[in-house]
Amino acid sequence: MDVLNTFMTWIFKIRIGQIDNFKENPIEVQQETFFDLIKTARKTQFGKKYGFSDVRSLADFARQVPVHTYEEMQPYIEQTMKGEQNVIWPTDINWFSKSSGTTGSRSKFIPVSSESLEDCHFKGGKDMLSLYVNNYPDSKLFTGKSLAIGGSSEVNTLDINKNSQYGDISAVIMRNLPVWAQLARTPSLETALMSEWEEKIEKMARETMHENVVTISGVPTWTIVLLQRIMEITNSKNILEVWPNLEVFFHGAVAFGPYRRLFEEIIPSSSMHYMETYNASEGFFGIQDQKDSDELLLMLDYGIYYEFIPMEDWDSDDPKVIPLQEVELDKNYAVVISTNGGLWRYKIGDTVKFTSLTPYRIKITGRTKHFINAFGEEVIVENAEKAIEIAAEATDAIVVNFTAAPVYFEGADSKGAHEWIIEFSKQPNDEQAFTGKLDAALREINSDYDAKRYKDMALDRPRIHFAHQGTFEKWMKCRGKLGGQNKVPRLANNRDYIDALLEILK
Structure with a gap:
């Protein structure tokens, strides 16, 4: 067994030289990846529509191909799922990765080509x-x-x-x-x-x-x-x-x-x-390459071409999109990818910041929207708002404001949960029923949350605080955030907001 271990270790170390190459020549490797993608897909339905044959530069690509959300890529993906090939990628695509978290549907399907x-x-x-x-x-x-x-x-x-x-x-x-x-x-x-x-x-x-x-x-x-x-x-x-x-x-x-x-x-x-x-589902993007580090080396030779949207343009209809060579340290960017699976200028919804530019290393900073993903459940604001609406209607309640955050594992035998603070102008006629309806609605809306809640194996039933009126106004005032342009953060993947609100509830 030791001989096998030595041999396999030697085999895997051979790759280190290639990794060092893209660390030392990142822009050249990314440009090579880009032109390979464009050349390969130029005769696809998508490539013809957006004139891939006329693309001679990164600027041509950015000018001719708009940034796509999942909903905008979905018609092409659905064509492929029905068996039509050469739509977004020239080789046959018969595998799809199912993932939840999209704002438009319970699940999204990401094409997985052989490449x-x-x-x-x-x-x-x-x-x-x-x-x-x-x-x-x-x-x-x-x-x-x-x-x-x-x-x-x-x-x-x-x-x-x-x-x-x-x-x-x-x-x-x-x-x-x-x-x-x-x-x-x-x-x-x-x-x-x-x-x-x-x-x-x-x-x-x-x-x-x-x-x-x-x-x-x-x-x-x-x-x-x-x-x-x-x-x-x-x-x-x-x-x-x-x-x-x-x-x-x-x-x-x-x-x-x-x-x-x-x-x-x-x-x-x-x-x-x-x-x-x-x-x-969309790809393999980063690996921790240093001991005792929380930084991830951006992997640049996997058939993925990267672009980035600065934080201030995340919600713009015509966002500024920059290539890898223009990113700066410690700024939040939304990730945009074009891939050998047929995704083109696709916003994956993740946000990162660069901790190093030589080589390019990143930290994942979250999603472009508020969310809870402490346990892999990927609950987004739309999920929460819809569940609140269903629970309120079922219990004759009127909700004024709410926020939610994770409760992390507290010991070897503990489980996670979601903790909610909800303020009403009209309280539910049955608080236990409200909690049950909220939980059930989230499970119906979000398949990942449903998986974690299955028989309380990973996530316990939500913990809800039924706040008195004026709680959120008092909290926003304390933060200097009163006013129409300042909104209560609906979801957070940490406990900063909810712990502050719990102090007010005492």
């Missing part, structure tokens, strides 16, 4: 390992199994086209992994692709607790649920009693900071490593 799968998602996963073994040359990464904790991973066939399949991105990746990667992972593919989470967690726990797990990759929320269940089954004080060779947790999707203390409690080892990645 985006191989040259972006798979490449990102391999680079994660390359950078890790480069930072930790004494790693025993390849002496055991990798535990992959995906999302709700059932793969489905579209009713409108039997040749098209969809699932969340982890399901699409797992279903298409090469043989060597399948052999190195646990649990079985059958278990990993289960959609019923209570049964899935139980099966994962019992399948993996006897394996030699060296690495874990997944979202912190579900990882904690699984580890807690394994410790319960095995009557262990910590997970190292089950997996003594565990050395790294590759995490992403939500901010890790609030979870760190809980992981250190469950995995009490100074030699345990944590490495962040930035991957999504």
